[in-house]
Amino acid sequence: MTDPAPSRAEIVVDLAAIRHNVRILRDLVQVDDPVQLMVVVKADGYGHGMVEVADAARDAGADWLGVATIDEALALRAAGDRGPLLCWLSAPGDDFSGAVAAGVEVTAYTLEELDEIAAVGGSAHVQIKVDTGLSRGGAPRAEWVSLFAAAAAHEAAGRVRVTGIWSHFVASDEPSHPMNHTQEAAFRDALALAAEAGLDPDVTHLANSAAAILRPSSHFDLVRCGIAAYGLDPAPGETPRLGLRPAMTARARLVTSKPIEAGDGVSYGHTWTAHEDTTVGLVPTGYGDGVPRAAGNTASVWVEDSLRPIRGRVCMDQVVVDLHGELPPPGTEVVLFGPGDLGEPTAQDWAEAVGTISYEIVTRIGGRFVRRFVDREEGTP
Incomplete structure (x- = not known):
């Protein structure tokens, strides 16, 4: 190590490593089709510094940024970020108006959330998350048809614009896990039902870091890379050598x-x-x-x-x-x-x-x- 010694203890983040990793991931997913890349910078950029990592990721060609909370999204906007930005975790009583006004794309898991977002006005950009097996956030299969119908009605009335439909893998770091196939099939079912309801989102996405690297069939329009953008292996023992560098x-x-x-x-x-x-x-x-x-x-x-x-x-x-x-x-x-x-x-x-x-x-x-x-x-x- 050649850096000067810290006064007591410090975390040193190499922004060049972030850019290096983002370029590798961008090139990887664009080999066959023009898949967009989201870099996830929630939790203060996985401890690396959200604003600084976001800037480096944009510099390296990240099409989107992703965060969990509205507060994180608004902090990025306050820091000057103006690109496509998605947040996906709200709690009862959260105010969507600031995010909508700032051009942040928000996520609806339920009909109630969708109605709250639609009530904000201003044609909010909303993405719908469906639960394909993780049993965490997202609409369960039994609610897909009603949620898509409601979203289409809100869109027709000009209250929202449905820009995305997405889900999240259970075990993409285990390539042979049967849930990977099950979830991908379920996601395709959800997209078909959304189309039947009249929805035509800009992006559909399922793949996280491990799936972006290991499961090309799950790339759809966009992949969400979190841990890999920071140079850490999303599937130890499974990931090929890509030259990612810990930041x-x-x-x-x-x-x-x-x-x-x-x-x-x-x-x-x-x-x-x-x-x-x-x-x-x-x-x-x-x-x-x-x-x-x-x-x-x-x-x-x-x-x-x-x-x-x-x-x-x-x-x-x-x-x-x-x-x-x-x-x-x-x-x-x-x-x-x-x-x-x-x-x-x-x-x-x-x-x-x-x-x-x-x-x-x-x-x-x-x-x-x-x-x-x-x-x-x-x-x-």
Whole structure:
């Protein structure tokens, strides 16, 4: 790592990596047909910084941006984004008027939501989400006909414009899972019923990152790429090598290092005891900053060109790492995870160590970390 050391702990986001990944994904889905690409920037850009990631994604050719909430969508508009933008998660009492006025495309799961959106006026652009098997958000099959009929009536009256119909996969990261075929067939049924009702949406979409890469038959008019745009593998063990580059590095500075003797326990509860004389170092970040508590005795960090295992429990503000007899000075860089170029752990390594997915690792890290943006293409330090 060649960057200057952070003051305590920081998240470094390489915007050039975001652009690189978006270009790869855009080219991948446009090999045979002109499929549009949505980059999903919800949850503060999966922890990478929503506004900055959105700008980089647009620069690299993203046709659409996707967010979960109206607040996220309006924050992007306030930051200057004017391109196609979809949000899809509302709660009872949410006000759709700001989103409609800002040209944000909103999503209806139910007849009640559709009526609320139509009541705003101004010919809201609405997309309809259908549940094809995830049993989460979206209209169940029994309600498709009535929902499509109501949408067509609102459209005929000039209250809404139905611009999209979409759904979401259950297990696209498992290419052989039978639900992939079942859901794709169900989605095609939904589109046929929508057409019978007189709807002619601009875009239909089903594929997320894994399906965009692994299931071309599900591309339809648009694919929604989230985790892959950040350079992380949406289907570990299944995804071909595409050259995606992780954009996030989480790093800190060593506070202190000291020797301990064989038999000494480390951190709360002494869940780890030294089997021999060694040295340990204190890293000033913990579960209060999104470092998984489960990383104790399972994950490793990178210090002075070597993997150093976390010893004992992760605390709220700090972790202890085994320095294997060395005593690096205070201020020495500690990389929790990064692209893996130099051998440092990746977010995927951490995910496997704590029994989760890389999505959770990058979205939960934060707290007192300071986020900093670099652009390797332009040589920004």
